[in-house]
Amino acid sequence: MIKIVCKNVILGFFALLIAIVVSGTIQTWAANPNLDGDSHPTRLKLNECIADVKEVTAWDEKETLDAAHKICNIRQSHAKQKVRFLASLKKLREQYQNYTNHGFDKQLPTAIADSWTIVKSCIDFKEGFTYPHNVALLSVPEDIRSGCYSLGSSLVESALFNETQ
Incomplete structure (x- = not known):
């Protein structure tokens, strides 16, 4: 049970981290389009x-x-x-x-x-x-x-x- 909770917390953290990186990239591109x-x-x-x-x-x-x-x-x-x-x-x-x-x-x-x-x-x-x-x-x-x-x-x-x- 503890393993599953830890695994879900870690996966959630990575998902949040990826979302932050992607949203920052999109905003940078949108601010200076080619x-x-x-x-x-x-x-x-x-x-x-x-x-x-x-x-x-x-x-x-x-x-x-x-x-x-x-x-x-x-x-x-x-x-x-x-x-x-x-x-x-x-x-x-x-x-x-x-x-x-x-x-x-x-x-x-x-x-x-x-x-x-x-x-x-x-x-x-x-x-x-x-x-x-x-x-x-x-x-x-x-x-x-x-x-x-x-x-x-x-x-x-x-x-x-x-x-x-």
């Missing part, structure tokens, strides 16, 4: 952009180079807006993490998750209305993400305290 999809914000070198353009076009050298410069610029904008969004979330977290007035400390995780949801919904909405071909296969996903991260940044930044007040 929204890159068909975009490549880390392929910023000109030779990478040229290689990508050559994969989807059969253009001459000048057209390929011009398109590659444009793709690299769009990817840089995407990367910049993503960094801006992440920085705004970090600042929001820092400003509100110790505020217990009005339940801000409880609202903060929801607000951060909602911010990611808004960016993802923006991407999904815009991608639902685009059918790119040729070199646009490279530019459209980057442009969409740049705009959606910018939208998310502006929303989060609007909730930040103005430090001059």
Whole structure:
């Protein structure tokens, strides 16, 4: 009888431990989802952009180079807006993490998750209305993400305290 009780307690403890680990993993993933999809914000070198353009076009050298410069610029904008969004979330977290007035400390995780949801919904909405071909296969996903991260940044930044007040 004692063996069965001890075994059940140990199994219950392991089940609880696994539940805690899994829930922590899910929250971490939900807080920072990968929204890159068909975009490549880390392929910023000109030779990478040229290689990508050559994969989807059969253009001459000048057209390929011009398109590659444009793709690299769009990817840089995407990367910049993503960094801006992440920085705004970090600042929001820092400003509100110790505020217990009005339940801000409880609202903060929801607000951060909602911010990611808004960016993802923006991407999904815009991608639902685009059918790119040729070199646009490279530019459209980057442009969409740049705009959606910018939208998310502006929303989060609007909730930040103005430090001059």
